[in-house]
Amino acid sequence: HNPKVMDSLDKKCNDLKHAYDSCFNTWFSEKFLKSQFKEACPCDSIMKLYAECVKEAMKARNMDPVLYAKHWEESPMNKFGDSTGPPGEEKR
């Protein structure tokens, strides 16, 4: 456990999580925030492995993936009345 970074749900995903986070953070501040998002995020391959690990960890804890994948717009608890999303959000 490193007190400077957050742990994953399952400690066995920590290495993948930290590798992904550091890859993502670089892309986020050096490309995305400068609106350079023509090229794909280079972290997608790590993300795939990391997401798989978290999925297994959730399964082992009986966490229903459907509940967690629901979009906030579909949540019956959404009372903010902005169902079209924040400004600039494209309708999907």
Add this chain to the structure above:
Amino acid sequence: MGKYYETSSTFNYAWDQLAKAFWNRYPNPYSTHVLSEDTLFREVRGSQLYSRRLLTKTNRMPKWGERFVRSSNQVSIVEESYINPKDKTITTYTRNIGFTRIMSVVEKVTYSPDPNNPGQTIAYRSAWIDSNMYGFRRAIESFGIERFRKNCGQAALGFNYVLSNIYPPKVATE
């Protein structure tokens, strides 16, 4: 039904500085109740970045509330966010999964530049707190609002702590 609460806080950092630190706001000394943090899904949609994250937190309940949550003292939170670098907005929607009959908290936070001071960023925070516990609804909702109010303060203190570590205050030199 349910209770609504809103508040705002100002950060003494430009939006770009705050955005860079956004994904690193945990851990901090004010977030010891946050146990884990994971990214479940992320994609660029148009000019926005959409992210869905899973956070687990310790479920702080008052003594009288413990009868409702005997089994677990952890709660899962889903945080969805949109970051738009062109409009300079970050919007997050957060909700708890599980225990929603006892209490559901749905929170929206928008971070955007202070229109009167580009060196500052304002966070507008609003929340709906609902309970479906017959006979306890009002007590639980009131407790929820009170806890939410405290948490807002903690969240701002925590983020400010992280920001001040990344951007140490400039010391005036002659």
